[in-house]
Amino acid sequence: xxxxxxxxxxxxxxxxxxxxxxxxxxxxxxxxxxxxxxxxxxxxxxxxxxxxxxxxxxxxxxxxxxxxxxxxxxxxxxxxxxxxxxxxxxxxxxxxxxxxxxxxxxxxxxxxxxxxxxxxxxxxxxxxxxxxxxxxxxxxxxxxxxxxxxxxxxxxxxxxxxxxxxxxxxxxxxxxxxxxxxxxxxxxxxxxxxxxxxxxxxxxxxxxxxxxxxxxxx
Ligand code: DX5
Ligand code: ZN
Numbered sequence: 001x002x003x004x005x006x007x008x009x010x011x012x013x014x015x016x017x018x019x020x021x022x023x024x025x026x027x028x029x030x031x032x033x034x035x036x037x038x039x040x041x042x043x044x045x046x047x048x049x050x051x052x053x054x055x056x057x058x059x060x061x062x063x064x065x066x067x068x069x070x071x072x073x074x075x076x077x078x079x080x081x082x083x084x085x086x087x088x089x090x091x092x093x094x095x096x097x098x099x100x101x102x103x104x105x106x107x108x109x110x111x112x113x114x115x116x117x118x119x120x121x122x123x124x125x126x127x128x129x130x131x132x133x134x135x136x137x138x139x140x141x142x143x144x145x146x147x148x149x150x151x152x153x154x155x156x157x158x159x160x161x162x163x164x165x166x167x168x169x170x171x172x173x174x175x176x177x178x179x180x181x182x183x184x185x186x187x188x189x190x191x192x193x194x195x196x197x198x199x200x201x202x203x204x205x206x207x208x209x210x211x212x213x214x215x216x217x218x
Contacts, residue, residue: 002171002192002193003187003192003214004029004030004031004192004193004194005028005029005030005031005193005194005196005200005210005213005214006029006030006031006032006033006064006173006193006194006195006196007024007027007029007032007033007195007196007197007200007201007206007210008033008034008035008144008175008195008196008197008200009032009033009034009035009055009197010033010035010046010144010197011144011145011197011198011200011201011202012201013201014047014051017051017054017055017058018058020201021055021058021059022058023206023207024059024061025058025059025060025061026207027206027207027210028207028210028211028214029061029210030061030062031061031062031063031064031086031193032055032059032061032062032063032064033064033066033175033195033197034052034055034063034064034065034066034084035066035068035144036048036052036065036066036067036068036069036079037068037069037141037142038068038069038070040069040070041068041069041070041090041092041093041141042068042141042142043142044142044143049078049079049082052065052079052082052083052084053082053083055083056082056083062085062086063083063084063085063086064085064086064088064112064173064193064195065079065084065085065086065087065088065109066088066112066114066135066141066175066195067079067087067088067089067090067093068090068141068142069093070093071093072087072089072090072093072094072100073094073099073100073103076100076103076104076107076109077103077107079107079109080104080107080108080109084109085109085110086109086110086111086112086132086133087104087107087109087110087111087112088111088112088113088114088133088135088173089104089112089113089114090113090114090115090116090141091113091114091115091119091123091124091127092115092116092119097113097126097127098127098130101113101127101130101131110132110133111130111131111132111133112131112132112133112134112135112173113127113131113133113134113135114134114135114136114137114141114173114175115135115136115137116137116140116141117136117137117138117139117140117149117151117152117155118140121136121155121158121159121162122158122162124159124162125162125166128159128162128163128166128168128170129166129168131170132170132171133170133171133172133173133193134159134163134170134171134172134173135172135173135174135175136152136155136156136159136172136173136174136175137175137176138152138174138175138176138177138178139175139176139177140176141176144197144198145197145198146176146177147177148176148177148178148179148182149176149177152174152186153185153186153189156172156174156186156189156190156191157189157190159172160172160190171192171193172190172191172192172193173191173192173193173194173195174186174191174193174194174195175195176195178194178195178196178199178213179196179198179199179213180199180209180212180213183196183213184215187215194213196209196213199213200213
């Protein structure tokens with residue numbers, strides 16, 4: 001089973017993005033998670049295309065773009081052109097998920113879909129067969145540094161059941177409040193990709209923390 005750590009750049013030092021990218025390039029993180037917030041769907045604004053382009057110039061890892069924006073379909077191609085390898089949209093932000101999925105697919109990016117912790121996992125039933133990844137938020141989207149919601153474990157199980165009923169093949173990503181005290185249990189529970197912001201970037205040795213999240217000794 002795939003086991004991937006996706007450091008969330010939101011918690012990094014933006015005054016020195018180039019060295020952040022160099023550190024990530026040297027690390028065992030395979031993906032880099034990019035949180036885009038619009039101040040409308042979520043009560044916070046992060047960054048957009050120019051920052052993603054800058055990261056793309058320096059980072060060799062898979063860029064995993066998490067859109068926390070209304071009307072995501074308007075911006076899919078621009079995020080793809082700016083360097084997104086995977087584009088994840090919130091189910092809550094669209095009327096016609098299939099349309100957004102088709103637009104992402106057409107752009108050449110991999111397709112991810114996500115829901116906040118208050119949305120029933122069953123809401124993903126109609127789309128799991130069409131996506132490459134389903135992301136379960138383990139905090140409410142909007143801010144880094146929040147506390148992990150433990151009910152996420154049950155939700156992973158539910159998502160796996162929904163997937164296996166349809167014989168759907170998608171990766172499961174978890175995002176929010178992940179650190180050394182819950183990462184291994186989440187991988188054991190069936191998560192494939194874990195996003196971690198504060199845990200990595202506020203540690204004294206980020207590459208070592210990434211290794212520990214992956215359970216590597218060296
Ligand atoms: C929250 C974001 C997360 C966040 C994770 O809206 O989607 O990706 O950056 O940060 P930590 O790991 O600090 O909770
Ligand atoms: Zn995120």
